[in-house]
Amino acid sequence: MKIALAQAKKAAAEDEVPVGAVVVKEGKILAKAHNLKEKKGMATRHAEIVAIERAAKKTGNWWLENCDIFVTLEPCAMCAGAMINSRIRKLYFGAWDPKYGCCGSIYDLPADKRFNHNFETEGGVMQAECAAELTQYFKRKRN
Numbered sequence: 001m002k003i004a005l006a007q008a009k010k011a012a013a014e015d016e017v018p019v020g021a022v023v024v025k026e027g028k029i030l031a032k033a034h035n036l037k038e039k040k041g042m043a044t045r046h047a048e049i050v051a052i053e054r055a056a057k058k059t060g061n062w063w064l065e066n067c068d069i070f071v072t073l074e075p076c077a078m079c080a081g082a083m084i085n086s087r088i089r090k091l092y093f094g095a096w097d098p099k100y101g102c103c104g105s106i107y108d109l110p111a112d113k114r115f116n117h118n119f120e121t122e123g124g125v126m127q128a129e130c131a132a133e134l135t136q137y138f139k140r141k142r143n
Helices: 002-013 047-059 077-085 127-142
Strands: 020-025 028-034 067-073 090-095 120-123
Touching (some): 002 067, 002 127, 020 047, 028 047, 047 077, 067 127, 090 127
Parallel strands (some): 090 120
Antiparallel strands (some): 020 028, 020 067
16 A cells, blocks of 8 residues: 555646555556546546556456555545456555545445456555545645
8 A cells, every 4th residue: 555655646746636556466566556637638547547457458468356456545436347347356445435435435336246246345554644645635736
């Protein structure tokens, strides 16, 4: 999560919402990314999506079934859906997102048995640090 948090700080320095993501397989980092929505002018350039794409490219396979992902903020529906489709094994996330979070807050897509793939989630990992990065960013934006 420390590496994902470093990615979030990189996003903040680029005036992006500070979210970072890291895909790991067997203890090795496959990909890391941060939000690029503003830079790319694309709503789909969330840190999770970018990291999943990079990991798939590195492995040569869109199935990431033996991979875990670390994200500084609870994923939204789009990102949780991408994790389901790419067969992520486990999600670890930092701050909870009561407005958009779909991995336990407003919905729990990874646990919905109607999908063909489910994955385990663990929220609140380095929660204080991850939440503080977001809070500081939005406080600076308002000032």
